[in-house]
Amino acid sequence: MIKEGQIVRIGIGDMGMVRSPNSIRTSGLGSCVGIVLYDELKKMAGMAHIMLPASALAKKQGLKRAKYADTAIEDLIAALTDAGASSYRLKAKIAGGAQMFPFTSSHDMMRIGPRNVEAVKGNLQTFRIPILAEDVGGKSGRTIEFNPETTDLHIRKVNQGESVI
């Protein structure tokens, strides 16, 4: 069980939910995007650490839905509303989607960061969830932590310290 003021950690390709006074964190986002959906009134938030833009990219059935921008957002909304959040009050903060390495190869997957960001924004727009803050792109990895009490998203980058959005 989660104790008071604890930090819930979300792994790569995974998602989870948290209520104040606890916060929620994911580490080492590179081309992946961290999506936070929250209900300020209920002081609750969900976070997903997505790796790929669309579940249509899956070449097999039955893989984790939290890996893809589209299915992760669907499931986050469902989990939050099931737990008492109002879908019309949901807001988003997003971070990640870096281009970790230069285009050394013609390989399509090298552009995955920007494609992930685009997909996350598109899917949030479909559900009319406003993005209140974002820190996306660039060339640096990010570790992010969201506090549903303050709705602050803390972002740490190597050699660039911490920022709050």
Added chain:
Amino acid sequence: MSNPKNFTEGFGPVHLDVLKEIGNIGSGHAATSLSKLLHKKIEMHVPGVEVVDFDQVMDLAGGADKEVVSIFQRMEGDAPGTMFFIMAPSQAHQFVERMTNASEGFRDDAEMALSALQELGNILSGTYLTALSDFTELDLQSTVPSVSQDMVGAILSMGLIELSQVSDAAIVIKTSLTDGEGGGNDFLEGHFFLFPDPPSYQKIFSSLGVRADD
């Protein structure tokens, strides 16, 4: 196994042994070339091949949050994939100093350090892939290496993108190089991570006469 949820579920001990042998041969040759470059005995550690979930991949490199220096290369040709050589930042300094016989003040020359690390990547991955190519008789080339210093999660996740489309688990072919002396401040250590793209496993297995369902 028919249509396993993760493609790695179809792999048996024989397949893992083949991958272990590949790591063995590749990094063995890389150790020899590094040894010549640094005029120093370099040892290779028994390679580990493990089937783990994505978070455990990060843990094998010190955790998603840990800051490392990495040399990244794409492997192209018959069996495409992604390759990383990962070191602690202090280790990267050691490598650069040894390679350039640098004095203290030299450390700050970021450009020289970068090109030394790129050269290290060329030599290590070049020999690793040549050995792999000779062993499997597959045509393999590596791209120009990119060096970056960042979090393990941000870096290694690039090696999981292809894989994540067919699997929630990864096969980690990890081998380590150390300078054999152990301990001390100038101890050298680095780790190879090889992530063949999913279709490449089949090509590697069949090139060595191992069937998918063995």
